[in-house]
Amino acid sequence: MITDYKPAVNFNHINYSVDGIHILKNITESFPEGKITTLVGPSGAGKTTLLKLCNGLLSPDSGEIYIKGKSISSYEPVELRQLVGITLQSAPMINGSVLKNLALPLELQGRELIEKDAKNLLHDVGLEEEFLHRPIKDLSGGQRQKVSIARTLVNRPQILLLDEITSSLDRISQQEIEELIVKINQKYKTTIIWITHNLQQAMTVGNYTWVMMKGEVIETGTSDLLHSPVNEKVRHFLKGEVK
Amino acid sequence: MSYVHLSIALIFVILPIILSKTLNLGLERDTMIAVVRSIVQLLAVGYILKFVFDSENMIYILLMVTVMIAAATQNAQKKGVSIQGITWKVTVTLVVIEVLTQSILLGFKITPPTAQYIIPISGMVIGNSMVLAILFLNRFTAEVETHQDVTELILSLGGTPKQAIHTQLITAIKSSMIPTIESQKTIGLVQLPGMMSGQIIAGADPMQAVQFQLLILFLLLTTASVTSAMLGYLSYPSLFNHRMQLLRGK
Numbered sequence: 118m119i120t121d122y123k124p125a126v127n128f129n130h131i132n133y134s135v136d137g138i139h140i141l142k143n144i145t146e147s148f149p150e151g152k153i154t155t156l157v158g159p160s161g162a163g164k165t166t167l168l169k170l171c172n173g174l175l176s177p178d179s180g181e182i183y184i185k186g187k188s189i190s191s192y193e194p195v196e197l198r199q200l201v202g203i204t205l206q207s208a209p210m211i212n213g214s215v216l217k218n219l220a221l222p223l224e225l226q227g228r229e230l231i232e233k234d235a236k237n238l239l240h241d242v243g244l245e246e247e248f249l250h251r252p253i254k255d256l257s258g259g260q261r262q263k264v265s266i267a268r269t270l271v272n273r274p275q276i277l278l279l280d281e282i283t284s285s286l287d288r289i290s291q292q293e294i295e296e297l298i299v300k301i302n303q304k305y306k307t308t309i310i311w312i313t314h315n316l317q318q319a320m321t322v323g324n325y326t327w328v329m330m331k332g333e334v335i336e337t338g339t340s341d342l343l344h345s346p347v348n349e350k351v352r353h354f355l356k357g358e359v360k
Numbered sequence: 361m362s363y364v365h366l367s368i369a370l371i372f373v374i375l376p377i378i379l380s381k382t383l384n385l386g387l388e389r390d391t392m393i394a395v396v397r398s399i400v401q402l403l404a405v406g407y408i409l410k411f412v413f414d415s416e417n418m419i420y421i422l423l424m425v426t427v428m429i430a431a432a433t434q435n436a437q438k439k440g441v442s443i444q445g446i447t448w449k450v451t452v453t454l455v456v457i458e459v460l461t462q463s464i465l466l467g468f469k470i471t472p473p474t475a476q477y478i479i480p481i482s483g484m485v486i487g488n489s490m491v492l493a494i495l496f497l498n499r500f501t502a503e504v505e506t507h508q509d510v511t512e513l514i515l516s517l518g519g520t521p522k523q524a525i526h527t528q529l530i531t532a533i534k535s536s537m538i539p540t541i542e543s544q545k546t547i548g549l550v551q552l553p554g555m556m557s558g559q560i561i562a563g564a565d566p567m568q569a570v571q572f573q574l575l576i577l578f579l580l581l582t583t584a585s586v587t588s589a590m591l592g593y594l595s596y597p598s599l600f601n602h603r604m605q606l607l608r609g610k
Binding site for chain 2 (some may be wrong): 172173174175176194195198199202203205207208209221222225226268269271272
């Protein structure tokens, strides 16, 4: 259990099921504030569901989630989603320019994104200013993913959830995104929770790690645990024996 | 036309049955069922209409309109079973359409308040509204399913359910209205509308028939837009819960 830091997100006996199938089983853990925590584990472990619970896209069947010390149900849904941003692996882009995509979160609040702020956002995610008016369809996978992260950052979330955002990218783009995650964490003190299948990324970028399997959190700790796990199931997973 | 002449017209039924048998289409049984049902249903409606027209009693007119709405609701709601409370939503839509159109027609004395006018016009309005509801529900449920990721994206960025479903809703409303608008563009050029043809055959003045047909076309335009928009705005909130989460089969 991660106990030496103030929690940004706290799970208290969380259960979640779909059609009688248990997706998450009695999760009681926390994500430290201002740190990068990676979630690793085989497919179907419940990692994405966990992120969607934090952003309020889903609600647990039982248990309580606390965001920055307050029960998640005490937040208004819109307020919660601005506080806890999420970039999903398959986040769709809106047809049109990069600017149109970046402007979306403010447009939903009836506000306008000024071009200077849009350029700053692009700068933050490592894209040149001239990308602003480029059609989204002309962007590479890595560039799209950066725009997707920048779009989530428009709301200035204090907690950023990232779901396998590098899985379909080449090595160079992966590295750029890794650097970007560290930069966002350091510049804005954003708590980052990042699902990744790449154990090397988890070890080098993450401060903390959760290993999840079949809806349960098997082991948590600093990312060093991936070098020398205590749990036997985790050792099997790290050896590639559990898919 | 006498019943003898109508019996001779059964030749038009024999031909497709022979064709189906020759080409091994396997549609003989369905064709026979369709013919028998249409004879029984239309004759029954004919006798009922005659009774209602003769009685000129408003209660019977209301009863017939109620039956039409109930049958149309039963048919249309099947396409939206995934939407909570779809039956009452379709019913309310059809009732509003009927009340709106009849209020204008009777209020401005465009048509007289008799069974002869109220029932056939109600039939056309409710029938058209039912088809529109089916088209809308078909498209809307497909759009919601296909673009679930966009809905989720907008919700995740702090959008409301209305904002999250807006594009899918507008696409479904537009696509369900297009057939009505498009068919009206070519009317008279490609085909003469059924009601107008019927009146002309029955000996009515063609210009009088055209006037009535235009009245029906205008009514159907209102029916199309009000049905789709109303059903859309009644339906979309049931796709979300009070926490602004997209409901899925859980």
